[in-house]
Amino acid sequence: MSKGITKRSENYSEWYNEIVKRAELAENSAVRGCMVIKPYGFAIWEKMQRALDDMFKATGHQNAYFPLFVPKSFLEKEEEHAEGFAKECAVVTHYRLKVNPEGPGLIVDPNARLEEELIIRPTSEAVIWNTFKGWVQSWRDLPLLINQWCNIVRWEMRTRIFLRTAEFLWQEGHTAHATEQEAIEETERMLGVYADFAENWMAVPVVQGAKSPNERFAGALETYSIEAMMQDGKALQSGTSHFLGQNFAKAFDVKFTNKEGQLEYAWATSWGVSTRLMGALIMAHSDDNGLVLPPKLAPIQVVIVPIYKTPEDLAAISEKVDPLISELKAKGISVKYDDDDKQRSGWKFAEYELKGVPVRLAIGARDLQNGTVEVARRDTLTKETVALDGIAGHIENLLAEIQANIFRKALKFREEHTFLVDTWDDFKARIEEGGFVMAHWDGTGETEEAIKTETKATIRCIPFNSVEEAGKCIYTGKDSAKRVLFAKAY
RNA sequence: CGGGAUGUAGCGCAGCCUGGUAGCGCGUUCGCUUGGGGUGCGAAAGGUCGUGAGUUCAAAUCUCGCCAUCCCGACCA
Numbered sequence: 001m002s003k004g005i006t007k008r009s010e011n012y013s014e015w016y017n018e019i020v021k022r023a024e025l026a027e028n029s030a031v032r033g034c035m036v037i038k039p040y041g042f043a044i045w046e047k048m049q050r051a052l053d054d055m056f057k058a059t060g061h062q063n064a065y066f067p068l069f070v071p072k073s074f075l076e077k078e079e080e081h082a083e084g085f086a087k088e089c090a091v092v093t094h095y096r097l098k099v100n101p102e103g104p105g106l107i108v109d110p111n112a113r114l115e116e117e118l119i120i121r122p123t124s125e126a127v128i129w130n131t132f133k134g135w136v137q138s139w140r141d142l143p144l145l146i147n148q149w150c151n152i153v154r155w156e157m158r159t160r161i162f163l164r165t166a167e168f169l170w171q172e173g174h175t176a177h178a179t180e181q182e183a184i185e186e187t188e189r190m191l192g193v194y195a196d197f198a199e200n201w202m203a204v205p206v207v208q209g210a211k212s213p214n215e216r217f218a219g220a221l222e223t224y225s226i227e228a229m230m231q232d233g234k235a236l237q238s239g240t241s242h243f244l245g246q247n248f249a250k251a252f253d254v255k256f257t258n259k260e261g262q263l264e265y266a267w268a269t270s271w272g273v274s275t276r277l278m279g280a281l282i283m284a285h286s287d288d289n290g291l292v293l294p295p296k297l298a299p300i301q302v303v304i305v306p307i308y309k310t311p312e313d314l315a316a317i318s319e320k321v322d323p324l325i326s327e328l329k330a331k332g333i334s335v336k337y338d339d340d341d342k343q344r345s346g347w348k349f350a351e352y353e354l355k356g357v358p359v360r361l362a363i364g365a366r367d368l369q370n371g372t373v374e375v376a377r378r379d380t381l382t383k384e385t386v387a388l389d390g391i392a393g394h395i396e397n398l399l400a401e402i403q404a405n406i407f408r409k410a411l412k413f414r415e416e417h418t419f420l421v422d423t424w425d426d427f428k429a430r431i432e433e434g435g436f437v438m439a440h441w442d443g444t445g446e447t448e449e450a451i452k453t454e455t456k457a458t459i460r461c462i463p464f465n466s467v468e469e470a471g472k473c474i475y476t477g478k479d480s481a482k483r484v485l486f487a488k489a490y
Numbered sequence: 491c492g493g494g495a496u497g498u499a500g501c502g503c504a505g506c507c508u509g510g511u512a513g514c515g516c517g518u519u520c521g522c523u524u525g526g527g528g529u530g531c532g533a534a535a536g537g538u539c540g541u542g543a544g545u546u547c548a549a550a551u552c553u554c555g556c557c558a559u560c561c562c563g564a565c566c567a
Binding site for chain 2: 026032086087089123152154156158163164168170213217221225235237239271272273275278305308309343344347348349351353362364365366367374490
């Protein structure tokens with residue numbers, strides 16, 4: 001295997017695949033379309049989960065768990081929902097295998113056919129609303145604020161590790177409310193939580209907005225999303241929040257008695273983010289040397305590499321390093337002291353760079369003499385020699401600075417690749433180059449479809465902060481009241 | 491499901507056209523060397539060439555079937 005990795009400018013998708021592999025985040029599995037998330041990659045996902053889970057709890061939600069299997073009759077109940085997911089469902093038809101009587105191996109036992117097929121959940125609205133029926137009777141039972149962490153299966157034709165796999169991990173929030181207004185507020189609140197997480201934890205700036213009807217979740221009245229820009233200028237939908245109206249309450253007969261004693265259908269929301277966020281994290285920050293991680297999500301925030309020849313040298317270094325490790329840990333900083341003699345220091349430098357560790361300290365005989373340590377930061381690839389005295393505080397500040405810096409960098413990149421466009425020729429040219437294009441649209445699905453066919457760009461969202469501004473549709477020239485966000489998307 | 495390609499050592503590949511002892515790089519193991527950016531040298535281990543059939547004295551190589559994977563399209567968080 002060559003030591004360098006493919007450059008972003010040469011082949012962006014190859015670069016992405018190599019980062020995933022070389023940083024040991026995940027690998028393709030023996031099972032078509034499914035990935036193995038490796039320990040280092042999973043550690044990042046766990047940090048994401050922890051932060052998100054805390055945010056869900058802080059907004060009043062509780063975790064629960066619902067079955068992997070969805071009876072086909074449940075999935076059928078909400079018609080649009082069923083239609084939307086039908087094409088990508090894995091179906092369980094039998095419950096037993098048996099030894100092949102005519103040869104080696106096992107066969108599906110034809111006598112063990114299920115009376116009703118079970119669908120492996122592509123999402124859990126159906127099972128959950130079937131359950132909610134039993135949980136909701138009175139206005140006092142509302143709001144019902146539930147979240148679950150689980151895996152789901154969507155049988156994709158073409159898969160890409162983290163970005164689109166047949167099986168993936170996610171979190172799905174499902175809530176029931178007494179009023180439409182309350183449900184809409186919840187939908188907005190949770191999109192806000194996602195935006196907060198993306199920007200303040202992942203350091204990925206996002207555009208919040210509403211999906212066009214074409215791009216809406218099957219069964220939703222309104223879908224909101226956060227859209228992030230990757231370094232190739234393409235958009236990645238990084239989280240969605242849906243206002244489901246009373247569709248599921250009606251489909252599953254979830255009614256409650258309001259304060260006036262009348263029966264009403266409950267109002268629903270659902271919202272989710274998935275392991276796709278790992279893809280966003282990689283593609284937003286990493287460079288031609290490997291992964292770049294925001295300190296807040298890095299499994300290892302600081303690595304310390306001793307430079308030594310003899311065991312005596314190492315002992316002298318460790319004597320200085322040990323108290324520093326304690327001090328860093330006391331500040332809640334995760335630190336790894338890599339005194340492993342199996343690899344050389346130069347090899348370690350390259351390896352931790354590849355894995356995106358935000359700060360690397362190197363300490364050798366020279367430093368012991370001078371009372372210093374070499375501090376290297378991953379985001380800028382710069383090094384400085386700093387006095388060992390007071391280094392813990394310095395590192396703490398440095399981690400915060402790195403977190404802020406990679407956000408700034410990503411935001412600057414997005415701003416430099418976002419364009420206001422008013423003519424169709426400009427539109428095609430800008431989309432071709434990559435980036436976000438803010439343009440007027442006549443509001444029809446037909447126009448959206450035509451633009452997609454001609455340019456591969458879709459409406460990523462109608463941004464919440466889009467100002468009212470009279471204009472003409474980029475494609476048809478019809479009147480438009482505001483600009484929407486167009487881009488090619490993952 | 492349409493179009494294209496690939497399957498040879500743990501990984502990345504050459505060999506196939508023109509059939510005749512299975513090779514290279516990385517990694518692995520051992521020894522020495524080196525140690526502030528993937529050290530250098532030497533030795534060694536490791537493959538029923540995706541699979542099944544056929545042609546042939548002889549098949550990684552030619553023919554046919556099957557399987558799997560990847561890329562490009564239609565579908566998608």
